[in-house]
């Protein structure tokens with residue numbers, strides 16, 4: 116069943132249109148990958164799904180209902196949670212406060228203890244650092260906290276915008292391990308990545324976006340065999 | 352009187368005045384930090400509390416310690432009105448992604464400030480109005496040896512500390528307080544965890560202006576009486592203090608208030624020796640704005656602000 120569906124989506128900023136008739140569906144349980152080069156419109160797509168920007172045309176459907184006009188915080192309340200590009204932590208708040216605020220919505224509060232256990236098991240360092248201010252942590256730790264905050268929101272669908280960006284190779288591997296663990300736990304993920312190899316290896320299904328249009332889609336093992344991917348993204 | 356006693360006296364009274372200045376700035380730092388709205392009606396919000404307490408005391412003989420809660424409520428109501436009349440249609444619909452600090456909020460706050468100022472001037476004929484010689488205890492002065500202190504000044508200092516402590520606890524410990532800080536530091540991230548940023552901004556406006564009106568009670572307690580133009584003294588000082596303390600930092604504002612108060616007291620002594628007694632007051636106030644310029648040049652994020 117499609118958990119999330121984006122239909123014929125046009126949107127942009129101010130006067131300038133960025134997305135042109137984007138269609139995308141995310142099935143329950145798997146990892147769906149959205150690939151594309153800089154400025155292709157990946158972040159814009161995720162912003163439209165979370166409601167940070169409004170669609171100009173088209174529709175966003177979640178669990179078979181149109182949510183296009185709902186504000187961001189209500190979508191979070193329904194379980195659409197995002198790890199935003201650049202982490203966007205609150206620099207002057209502690210690790211534990213991030214985890215508390217991650218569980219701000221009612222449905223997340225009800226599962227606070229469970230999710231906290233899971234988060235501490237994934238990232239033991241966050242338990243040790245619970246009183247540290249987020250702004251004083253390293254880039255890798257900050258990314259873990261950003262993921263942890265999102266898990267505390269008890270996502271039905273987790274949107275992740277380039278979680279490996281700017282991290283040391285060893286941390287990148289850790290981030291992808293985490294994604295596999297989230298997948299095992301049954302969390303549906305829509306992943307935006309520039310790391311094509313790692314992205315395709317963890318994903319079940321992939322979309323390629325160029326200049327605001329979806330140009331290719333398919334199961335990730337098929338997509339990785341296409342000429343487009345080999346030439347433009349893997350450089351083979 | 353030796354210069355040393357003079358210094359000690361001005362240090363003490365500067366410190367006490369500084370605690371009032373600190374409390375006066377707390378509401379401003381919150382609304383500025385969270386809403387990115389520069390409250391040009393800050394001085395008039397202070398005056399609201401001062402006038403409410405004074406009027407209740409003078410006309411209905413209400414104890415100022417009771418009337419201070421009415422001052423708080425009047426400020427909450429003013430905050431509510433300012434939000435819904437002025438700010439909501441701008442802030443409530445700002446697209447979170449392309450958020451720009453809107454010039455029009457500035458103009459609206461300016462208009463509100465002028466309206467209130469004129470109402471106050473009309474009602475009081477711009478004459479001093481206040482609780483005058485009211486004091487908490489049977490005695491009105493306490494002798495410290497080198498000087499005697501007004502009980503009202505001590506009461507104002509103590510209440511400013513208690514009130515600031517309470518709002519600090521609220522902002523740092525309660526879920527709503529944490530949501531306010533989250534919106535202040537990144538409202539987009541706040542919306543993504545399910546916080547309604549528009550609701551938080553409304554609440555912040557109400558709480559900030561409520562606290563500011565409460566601090567107006569401290570001002571009239573300290574000054575005995577106020578005139579509308581006193582807002583031209585307190586509002587600019589509060590802006591300086593907020594910048595010095597770090598935008599959005601409650602503790603920062605309170606400490607910066609004391610720093611400014613003490614600086615004022617000390618420089619008053621220095622200028623009365625170096626220049627003249629008459630010129631010492633305006634010159635000492637000028638020192639506060641020199642500190643503002645120095646802060647902006649040397650530590651623009653303020654003493655307790657977050658570097659970004």
Ligand SMILES: Nc1ncnc2c1ncn2[C@@H]1O[C@H](COP(=O)(O)OP(=O)(O)OP(=O)(O)O)[C@@H](O)[C@H]1O
Nearest residue numbers: 128133151152153154155156157158159160448449
């Ligand atoms: N806040 C904004 N205001 C105006 N234009 C924007 C804004 N954010 C993005 N854009 C523009 O929209 C287009 C798509 O940007 P988007 O951020 O969606 O790309 P992306 O695929 O996420 O790229 P990247 O890999 O660099 O993150 C770009 O041309 C960009 O300049």
Ligand SMILES: [Mg+2]
Nearest residue numbers: 157158159200
């Ligand atoms: Mg992006």
